[in-house]
Structure formats: structure tokens, C-alpha cells
Amino acid sequence: MTAGAATEILGAADLTAGFRGQPPVLEGANLTIRRGVRMALLGPNGSGKTTLLRSLAGALPPIRGTVRAEGRALGHDRASLRAHRRLVQLVLQDPDDQLFSADVTQDVSFGPLNLGLAEADARSRVEEALALLGVTHLAERPTHQLSYGERKRVAIAGAVAMRPAVLLLDEPTAGLDPAGVAELTATLAGLDTTVVLATHDVDLALAWADEVAVVGGRRVRQGDPSLLGDEELLSVARLRRPWQLELLHRLGLPVDPLPRTVDDVARVIGC
Template identity: 60%
Template sequence: MNEPVPVALRGVSFAYEDGPPVLTGLDFAVREGRALALLGRNGSGKTTLMRLLSGGLRPDSGELTVEGRAVRYDRKGLTALRTTVQLVVQDPDDQLFAASVGQDVSFGPLNLGLSDTEVRARVTEALAALDITALADRPTHLLSYGQRKRTAIAGAVAMRPRVLILDEPTAGLDPDGQERLLATLDGLRDNGTTVVMATHDVDLALRWADDVALLTPSGAHTGPAAGMLARTDLLAAAGLRLPWGVAVARLLRERGWLAGDAAGPRTAEELAALRVP
């Protein structure tokens, strides 16, 4: 892989106060333009890793780099980092606090000291990207759960980050809400935003991600999604099951219905559309 690396952790170790190490000597790179799914069992360090990448936590050792340069944890350094990396947490209520949707989305750009014209342009752009323009004046406490998720993501998008990190963004959404959000993320990717998604859903990771990072007790293992999600040893170490699509593809190959080098179906819809002898 020769893609640029906008943000990376180099030799990072971290432990919470009076707690055991969560991450030790971790090397982890986010490659530009690649949709990355981050998977692992509860307690594997996914949330810690995301907060380290976004500057919310500081490594005990090692360093966070942006385009190869170490991040400085002063006001200027962290402000620069947050124009490159934005984290959206799992529960939108932990991130929303302004009276209306538009006010909430404008908070980050205002803190960058941008002109009112630039702030309005960014808010308009972010609301349109998340398909919530009609909600601009809606009080945040009157939003549905899915609308609150979209508003939280819009607030991050308004910062125009190169890397958007999402913690379980589809959790709590109904199937239609999940599909709409995935379509939105595809639109952000098409416009140049690199998206990192933490999830427990191996089937979602298989259909959505270019690359997968599996967090196991031996460290983070990263590679192309189809190959990584077929590694039963790493899946077991990460406390995950084999994705449906991988199991179906194996069966089809055993029956001679799928060529060895052909991509297998990732969803039931793709299986239904597959032509077999």
C-alpha cells in the first residue's frame, strides 16, 4: 500500500491511571482514501485507540503523527490536529449541547476563529452532506435518535477533516437508517474524507470497508477486508465470528460455483444476484 498516511501512532503505549496497560508499543496508520473498519472485543482498546488518534488522550510513550510529523499537545498543535482528525462518539447525546442543530454544527468552525461567512458556508455544506438541511433550526432535544447521530457527524464534517473517525455509528439505527447513513459516508468518501469506523458488526465491515484492523491481545492486525475477515485465528483472538459473506463464499467455492479468485457475495442481495451453474 502506497497511499499517503495522514495520521498514525508510532510505538504508542497507554494505560489509564492505576490501571493495566491498554495498548503497548502500537504502530497504527490510517491510509488516505481507504475506508477502515476497526474491530475487537469489548475492552480491546478500540475507544482508547480512537481517542489517541484524535488527540483526546496523550500516549504514555510513542507519538501521534500527522503527515509524519509528531503532534504537539499544546493549544496550537491540538487545534491543527482537529482540522485533520475528527472523532464522533457512539452516543450523540455526549456530543450535542447547543440549542439548535445549526448552532451545534457551527460550534467547531467558530472556535477556529473563522469569519461568519466561512462558518455559514461550512454549516450549510455539512448539513447538506448529512441530509439534514431542513433541521437547521430544529431544537436538538426534539430530534430523533438517527437525526441526533447525523447532527453529531455534521458537527465533525463542518471542521472539514481529512480523517473522520466514527465509534459504532450504525448502533441503535433501524435498517433504513443504517443504509442512509452508509450512503452518506460513501458521499463523504467520494469528496475526499477518509473514514474510520469502529464496529462489532463483521458483516458490515465486510461490505463497507476497504481495510480492516483487528485488535487482539497480540496487537493490531491490519489488511484488506476480505483477507482479514477470513482469518479465523485472528477473528477468534478478537472475539469475533466469521462473517456471513465469507462463509457463503467458501461454500460456493467448495461446490464449484465460484471461481477461486472471484469475489464472493457480501450481502444476501449480492447472493441472490449471483449466477451459478
């Protein structure tokens, strides 16, 4: 077993996934998620990003292939899925698909209470999650009175309160203004968990992620963020090069080491 495989916490092997009566969305897809890594999952609408996340979360049984969790094939019986949800939490793109309680505290406490935790332990988890997501001041606010960005954060707090080893986020920055995106990604970077973030934003992926996975043609190609300079891959996935790489490419300047920030680009240019 290689060092990379030894640190895998979640993955998919030869995964074919989709919906009954329709062609597969993914076919023979492979992905390895290593413990502690920040991964950006990219691809156009309809490419299979959400299908992949739902499969990894156990919400969508594979047609063929395997989802692995901590080295074991994921079963889809009730006991296996219950254990899997302690390990992996999925936050959907639309927070209104997950928020249903009267107020923020009730909503965030739903998961911990359903783990059978004592009320005091559940309360401690809720307080911790609200603080991590910067929404402690919203604890007693009715969920229907939250802004869109606040609802996003509360939905993520509900997942964080479960203390998962892996947090799967489907387009968490969609609909947020630039300040909201910066605040959320800074928060995610501070979480002590593995994070997989599905996004269309190649600039964000290059700046934030340790690894990237590009979904296209029913397959997944995975690598370090320099993969976002692969013109052929980006063309298939209908993505553009991140601005950092595009600028240096036009100037004929090197992209090794990989520039992620404005400061990195400025150093290469010499200003």
C-alpha cells in the same frame, strides 16, 4: 519510503495507551491510515477501539509510542492539538456527549466559529454539512427534540463542518435500524474525506471498507477485508466470519475475488 507509507495521513507507531493506574489497553500497537481510504476498526468491547480513536484524535496522550499526523509526531501542547483538530475529527458513540447547543444550526456552527471563521463562511460550512448528512430540514430544530438517529447525523455534521482530512467515528451505526445503517453508510461513502469507522458489525465492514483493522490482545492487525476470513484472528477478537464468507465456506466455494454483496455471492453460486 514505500508507496503505502507515502500516502499515510494518520497513524500510530508502537503505541501504548491507557489510563492512569490501570494496565495498558493497547501495547505496542501499529496502524497506518492512508488518505482517502475507508477503514473499519473492529474488536470486542474493551479491546481498545475507543482508546485507539481517542489517541489518534489527540484526546489521549500515549504512554509510549507515537501518533503521526501527515508524517509528523503529534505533540500535545495547545497549539499542536488545535492544529490537529483541523485535520482530525472524532465523533463519539453517544451523540449526547457532543450535542449541547439549543438547536441544530448552533451546534453544527460551534466548531467553524471557533476556528475564527467569518460568520458567512461558518454559515456556508454549516449548510454544506447539513446537506451532506441529509438533515437540512432539522436546521432550526432543538437538539433535544431529535430522534436518536437524527442526533447521530447532527453530531457527524458538526465534525464534517470542520472539513477534516480524517473523520474518526466510534460505533456510528450502533442503535440504528437497518434502514438507518444503510442510509448512514451511503452518506459516509459519499464524503470527500478519509473515514475510520469503529464497529462490531463484520458484515458491514466487509461490504463497506477498503481496509480493516482488528483490535485484540492489546495489538492491532491491519489488512484488506479478506482479513475477516482469518479464523484464528477472529477467534482472538471474538468476532464471527461475515455471512458472505461463511456461506461460501460452507458450500465449499471460492472467496476470491472477495464477495462483498448479495450480488457478488449470487454470481459465485451461479444464480
